[in-house]
Amino acid sequence: MTGVKGMLGAVVTAPLGWLARLLDAPLRLWQRVAGQGGMVAFFLLPNMAIFTIFVLLPLVINIAYSMTTGAALFLPDRTYVGMGQYERLLRCTDYTNLMTCQEDQFWIALRNTGTFVVLQVSLLIVAATITALILNRALRALSFWRAVFFFPVLLSPVVVGLIWRWILDRNGVLNAALVGVGMDPVNWLLERNYAFSAAIGVTIWAQLGFFALILLAGLQAIPRDLYEAAEMDGTKPARVFWRITLPLLMPNMLVVIVLALIRAVQVFDEAYVLTGGGPGTATLFLTQYIYEVGFASLLKNPGLAAAASILMGGVLIVLTLLQLALGKRNERKGKLK
Amino acid sequence: MKNTMIALALGASLMGTTALAGDVRLMWYSDGVEGEVMKDLVARFNAENPGINVILDEVAYKVVQEQLQIQLEAGSGPDIARVTNIKTLAPHWLDLTPYLADPDYWRTNFGAHADWMRTDGSDAITGFMTQLTLTGGFANATLFEQAGVALPGEGATWDDWVNAADQVAKSQGTAAAFAIDRSGHRISGPNVSYGADYIGADGMPVPVDDGTKAFAAKLVGWVEGGQMLRDTWVAASGSTYRAAADDFINAAIPFYYSGSWQIANLSTKIGDGFDWVATGSPCGTAGCSGLAGGAALVAVKYTQNAEEVAKVMEYFAREDIVKEFSERTLFLPAHAGVAAAGGLNWQTDDVNVGAALDAYVAAAGDILPAAGALPAWKWASPVYGALVNRISQVMAGELTLDDAFARIDQDIAEQVAAAQ
Incomplete structure (x- = not known):
């Protein structure tokens, strides 16, 4: 058996060894010519090339598009309008009344997204913390419960949207159940507050x-002796949570907050399949606005969509920088203590 | 720069589609059973023409609506496509005239709709309509009968139909009296019936007129009154298309305004569940107009195999093939010779179908000029989109009708300016 394993190992490693020997001389030569810094650049080059082609270049092209107008696809065929698209997006005669804005639906989408981010992220963090605290206890069939809570993550967002649409639709499972127990059905996806709440609830579930x-x-990395010491001192559970669990969970919590914020600002798939942005524009979010303007409308406006996406990207960058700054401050505070 | 980008896009498309000599890619969407019929016809064509390999790419309608234009702008895409946004995309269609064995056959049989699929002022032959459609209504005859309400007869107005359907809805406990597909195209026939005319003397869109205002106000009132099903229009934003066919098929509404392309769909899904009839378009103050339209099979000018494409198009445009396609799909033929000869043997056992098709043929005579001009009008799409977007906001209580009309004018003006 060991002989077979050894043979297989040799078969696998032999070409690698051959490749390493082949590259050894040219790499040593390159190191002599370019020095240590040159070697770093050399090894970073493939990643940087991929990053440039798939991230940096599209970003630059998107910025260029946002300064043009017209239906043509190729940049040279499009008319340069400078900041015209941004002006169009941001122009309002009265900023307290969104209906006075030239692109009123952009502002509605912005307002909806802002409300969604605040509510969804807050509720998600609370729900995720409670779930993690429960799963951290010595429950029976713990692995099963962990799988149950993790299962929706494995579903495609479109599937999540469809499942909940079948549940919440006028003829859906929920209304069938309500009628079954003698209650009146509710148009969950046609009432503004219900539809918005459904969008929040479904994305939290997912x-x-x-x-x-x-x-x-994060919870499992907290040393047990801290809890034992608190228990010996007779500390109340709530105080243990606020004084031990939460401060030590903060690095993970910050990661969660940043990721949740970014995903909330980008909300699209589940909400679009669930509500289509309706009723009216009650669940029209920024990403759907960009999609509608740039791709779905019968006369597409890629310049306006690009400008809106740049503004949305700006919001995301600000949020991320803010969270990183808070994280660093917490880290410094922790070190001082 | 542009040439480099075109070359890159072309290279990418060639890698993606492996456009070999003799290959003809055909992008096709289906509303009903026509995909199955087309598969059969393509297989027969390939068997009869060993040098040409037609590859049928069956896609969702949304793909044609949203992705085809981007492919075309990039100078790529399929060789042939079945489309409904025919006029707006006309600059991308191939003039088949130099490749056709008998261009006069096309002019004679498809000439009536040739302007729908070519740029203004052009005499190019770019394709043909796979079917003619006409917007119109369907009534659930069984529900009307059970409710003891007579179907409104010829000359009945929109109010007559909605009131009758409302009586049926109340009697039979359906979700609402009626629904109209969420589409600017669908409400444009009724708008014209109330006197609307979108096209100004200069060929450009005019501000929302009294005809459009009258029917829009009715629609909003019917949603507020619960007669019109809220789900279709209110439960979405933007210009998203939503059909209410499933609600009619599930007997949730006794009256449904859509179009002739639904006949095969209704026949297949309703079966003998209930009796249904096509009603034509209810009347307004100016007439009882529906809106003609349809889907076209067009050749794309970026094809590498123009001669093969022309041969494929000639095959599908043949009189016997058009006749067979229409009989099997239950679509109204756009071929003048087939229509004139009559005697189409609709391939269905459903007794509702023949009568429905006859009703639509009869309703074609009621199309008002302002509606007849729309399929060949290049600015129809922005008008349709703005109407849906803003009227559904009024239905959701976000805008007043007057605000919506002002917004519709603004949206159309901005879209036209951006596209010019």
Whole structure:
């Protein structure tokens, strides 16, 4: 058996060894010519090339598109309008009344997204923390419960949207159940508040397992002796949570907050399949606005869509920088203590 | 720069589609059973023409609506496509005239709709309509009968139909009296019936007129009154298309306004569940107009195999093939010779179908000029999109009708300016 394994190992490693020997001389030569810094650049080059082609270049092209107008696809065929598209997006005669804005639906989408981010992220963090705390206890069939909470994460967002649409639709499972117990059916997706709440609830359901798992990893890294010491001192559970668990969970919590914020600002798939942005524009979010303007409308406007996406990207960058700054401050505070 | 980008896009498309000599890619969407019929016809064509390999790419309608234009702008895409946004995309269609064995056959049989699929002022032959459609209504005859309500007769107005359907809805406990597909195209026939005319003397869109305002106000009132099913229009934003066919098929509404392309769909899904009839378009103050339209099979000018494409198009445009396609799909033929000869043997056992097709043929005579001009009008799409977007906001309580009309004018003006 060992002989077979050894043979297989030799078969696998032999070409690698041959490749290493082949590259050894040219790499040593390159190191002599370019020095240590040159070698670093050399090894970073493939990643940088991929990053440039798939991230940096599209970003630059997107910025260029946002300064043009017209239906043509190729940049040279498009008319340069400078900041015209941004002006169009941001122009309002009265900023307290969104209906006075030239692109009123952009502002509605912005307002909806802002409200969604605040509510969804807050509720998601609370729900994920509670779930992680429960899963961190010595429950019976713990692995089963962890799998149950993680399962929705494995579903495609479109599937999540469809499942919940079948549940919440006028002829859906929930209304069938309500009628079954003698209650009146409710148009869950046609009432503004219900539809908005449904969008929040469904996205929380879909993401909860992922964030709970990150927090669970943080909880399990907290030294047990701290809890034992607190127990010996007779500390109340709530105080243990606020004074031990939460501060030590903060690095993981910050990761969760940043990721949840970014995903909330980008909300699209589940909400679009669930509500289509309706009723009216009650669940029209920024990404759907960009999609509608740039791709779905009968006369597409890629310039306006690009400008809106750049503004959205700006919001995401600000949020991320803010969270990173908070994280660093917490880290410094922790070191001082 | 542009040439480099075109070359890159072309290279990418060639890698993606492996456009070999003799290959003809055909992008096709289906509303009903026509995909199955087309598969059969393509297989027969390939068997009869060993030098040409037609590859049928069956896609969702959304793909044709959203992705085809981007492919075309990039100078790629399929060799042939079945499309409904025919006029807007006309600059991308191939003029088949130099490749056709008998261009006069095309002019004679498809000439009536040739302007729908070519740029203004052009005499190019770019394709043919796979079917003619006409917007119109369907009534659930069984529900009307059970409710003891007579089907409104010829000359009945929109109010007559909605009131009758409302009586049926109340009697039979359906979700609402009626629904109209969420589409600017669908409400444009009724708008014209109330006197609307979108096209100004200069060929450009005019501000929302009294005809459009009248029917829009009715629609909003019917949603507020619960007669019109809220789900279709209110439960979405933007210009998203939503059909209410499933609600009619599930007997959730006794009256449904859509179009002739639904006949095969209704026949297949309703079966003998209930009796249904095509009603034509209810009347407004100016007439009882529906809106003609349809889907076209067009050749794309970026093809590498123009001669093969022309041969494929000639095959599908043949009189016997058009006749067979229409009989099997239950679509109204756009071929003048087939229509004139009559005697189409609709391949269905459903007794509702023949009568429905006859009703649509009869309703074609009621199309008002302002509606007849729309399929060949290049600015129809932005008008349709703006109408849906803003009227559904009024239905959701976000805008007043007057605000919506002002927004519709603004949206159309901005879209036209951006596209010019």
